[in-house]
Amino acid sequence: MKRDWDTMRSVLLEVEALSREAASKFDYFAPWHSDDPEAVRAVHALMLEEHGYLGGTRYHTLSDGQYLKNPVLTMTGADLLDSIREQGVWNKMKSIAKEKGVGLAFDSIGGLAKLAIGQMLAPTG
Structure with a gap:
């Protein structure tokens, strides 16, 4: 899958708009074998977390896929978003x-x- 900056920008904007309560119930899920648009968004959210732009709880299961639960912007993520908002x-x-x-x-x-x-x-x- 090719990295898509428009998708990453969209994810950053989405996470920023979440209230604390909404973020606590929100997750990105990337099934192991899916190119569904939501799975692609989740993979991009996981890339942003991997690089320190998002925080949250990351985990994976052997059967299902990868998750990023409770996503939040980090200070670095907020700075990135400010430059591309x-x-x-x-x-x-x-x-x-x-x-x-x-x-x-x-x-x-x-x-x-x-x-x-x-x-x-x-x-x-």
Whole structure:
């Protein structure tokens, strides 16, 4: 499965919107053998947790799959989301990355955000 930054952004926004009570009852579930859209979202949530952008309880079963229960944003996750939250900035970042032939990666997001915002704020004319 290919990493999809739009899905990861969507997961971060979803987790941020959860109340504490809702988060305590929420989980992402990735069955071992499924490409269902919700399973794909769960795999992306698990990637975000693996890199420290989400917290929660992660576990797996041999028969079912992997879970991330009680997801919460970490401080690093909140910082990442702040840089990709606005749709216009996000679209500009993806456009710059494509134009420059740079892949979207955890390490390049911050630099792309600064570049996109700089271009958007530059005087025209």
